[in-house]
Amino acid sequence: MANKKNMKTGAELVGNEYILNGQPGKGGKEMSFSYISHLYCSACERKYSTKEKQQLCECGSPLLVAYEFDEIKGQLKPGDLVGREASLWRYHELLPVEEEKNIVSLGEGMTPLLRMPRAGQDMGIENLYMKDEGTIPTGTFKARGAAVGISKAKELGVRHLAMPTNGNAGAAWSLYAARANMKATIVMPVDAPVVTRKECVIAGAELYLVDGLISDAGKIVSKAVKEFNLYDASTLKEPYRIEGKKTMGLEIAEQFGWKVPDVILYPTGGGVGLIGIYKALIELHTLGWIGDELPRLVAVQAEGCAPIVKAWNQKKPYSEFWESSSTVAFGINVPKALGDFLVLDAINKTDGCAIAISDEELVAEQQKVATQEGAFICPEGAAVFAAARQLRENGWIKDGESVVALNTGSGVKYSDLLSCAVPILQPDEGLPFRQG
Numbered sequence: 001m002a003n004k005k006n007m008k009t010g011a012e013l014v015g016n017e018y019i020l021n022g023q024p025g026k027g028g029k030e031m032s033f034s035y036i037s038h039l040y041c042s043a044c045e046r047k048y049s050t051k052e053k054q055q056l057c058e059c060g061s062p063l064l065v066a067y068e069f070d071e072i073k074g075q076l077k078p079g080d081l082v083g084r085e086a087s088l089w090r091y092h093e094l095l096p097v098e099e100e101k102n103i104v105s106l107g108e109g110m111t112p113l114l115r116m117p118r119a120g121q122d123m124g125i126e127n128l129y130m131k132d133e134g135t136i137p138t139g140t141f142k143a144r145g146a147a148v149g150i151s152k153a154k155e156l157g158v159r160h161l162a163m164p165t166n167g168n169a170g171a172a173w174s175l176y177a178a179r180a181n182m183k184a185t186i187v188m189p190v191d192a193p194v195v196t197r198k199e200c201v202i203a204g205a206e207l208y209l210v211d212g213l214i215s216d217a218g219k220i221v222s223k224a225v226k227e228f229n230l231y232d233a234s235t236l237k238e239p240y241r242i243e244g245k246k247t248m249g250l251e252i253a254e255q256f257g258w259k260v261p262d263v264i265l266y267p268t269g270g271g272v273g274l275i276g277i278y279k280a281l282i283e284l285h286t287l288g289w290i291g292d293e294l295p296r297l298v299a300v301q302a303e304g305c306a307p308i309v310k311a312w313n314q315k316k317p318y319s320e321f322w323e324s325s326s327t328v329a330f331g332i333n334v335p336k337a338l339g340d341f342l343v344l345d346a347i348n349k350t351d352g353c354a355i356a357i358s359d360e361e362l363v364a365e366q367q368k369v370a371t372q373e374g375a376f377i378c379p380e381g382a383a384v385f386a387a388a389r390q391l392r393e394n395g396w397i398k399d400g401e402s403v404v405a406l407n408t409g410s411g412v413k414y415s416d417l418l419s420c421a422v423p424i425l426q427p428d429e430g431l432p433f434r435q436g
């Protein structure tokens with residue numbers, strides 16, 4: 001086969017990979033699309049191959065992805081990212097998909113990091129930012145996990161997956177599965193936001209509603225997975241969704257110019273986003289792209305479902321099942337998370353904290369952020385802003401600190417929740433006169 005030569009870099013294209021010759025420090029080594037190395041258990045010593053489908057470790061704990069950091073160090077510098085496409089795939093070296101042709105994308109990632117001057121002033125946080133996931137395909141950050149999870153599933157030859165969901169993940173995985181021409185079976189609570197049902201159905205997924213919680217949906221999926229030999233795409237039961245979610249952490253660091261904010265607040269259900277952001281920060285630190293000082297990570301939950309907050313207050317390494325959980329912030333209604341110990345570890349290692357917000361507080365905050373900043377955020381994101389307000393009031397967030405609030409989705413997906421009492425006019429009526 002004749003090799004193509006890239007005149008600009010002097011690299012030769014062999015198959016899909018560039019081989020750099022004679023560049024200092026690069027030693028003629030092949031450049032890979034991904035520097036994935038292996039899977040390791042988050043709780044025991046076992047390692048697993050990334051070439052086959054994997055679910056949990058034999059010990060029942062989640063598997064995480066390891067990369068060849070020494071090789072990445074020699075091949076990639078932050079400056080190399082400049083000019084790459086504005087999607088999460090700009091970080092492909094740090095993602096698990098080995099061949100570019102397996103990428104299943106709807107253009108997800110590189111969401112805006114917005115300054116929030118009026119909301120910030122209102123709560124006394126001068127340097128308040130919002131990382132806004134409301135603009136991403138499928139309307140929530142679940143698109144990140146779905147894009148990377150589905151791409152890797154495609155690479156591994158998965159034809160049919162199943163998952164329990166509180167709605168948003170099911171919607172995202174159904175749509176990305178459709179794009180990958182893969183079959184998806186989804187089980188969600190009857191109370192989940194109605195629009196998410198419709199997203200699953202229009203994507204052609206097989207959808208079931210369960211008269212219960214996400215934990216009940218999980219039990220049904222577990223059984224079906226065994227019975228019908230399906231790929232279990234439940235939270236943390238496959239190792240790649242978290243890799244998609246970690247790109248929020250990579251983007252925050254890049255958008256801050258490879259510095260990091262003092263505090264990142266995250267609405268925590270299964271906690272994958274928070275574990276992912278922590279993993280991203282550790283990886284960037286390992287590469288030497290950010291300094292020793294990591295942001296303090298805050299897990300925000302709803303008062304009606306706060307198992308992580310309870311465990312954190314009691315200084316326990318694990319959470320307990322939260323009975324009869326309930327909150328309007330449906331994405332964080334998770335009574336027991338498989339990765340709870342990883343969330344608690346990330347909070348502890350970064351001197352962070354965990355805090356619970358009432359539904360009344362978060363609904364009021366959602367209104368404030370919309371009127372003060374023009375951002376229609378989701379209830380989960382609103383919980384994060386309410387948490388920032390409280391943590392500033394009690395002095396945990398200090399004067400002048402930079403704070404990033406993660407808005408995990410668009411408020412439009414939850415518009416059923418909002419009441420909207422406004423006057424209705426007859427066609428021949430005028431507006432009532434108002435002063436000023």
Ligand SMILES: *Cc1c(COP(=O)(O)O)cnc(C)c1O
Nearest residue numbers: 168269270271272273331380408
């Ligand atoms: C799923 C979800 C969350 C919680 O995310 P985890 O990473 O599972 O903790 C928060 N907000 C929204 C909108 C969600 O859909």
Ligand SMILES: [Zn+2]
Nearest residue numbers: 041044057059
């Ligand atoms: Zn293990």
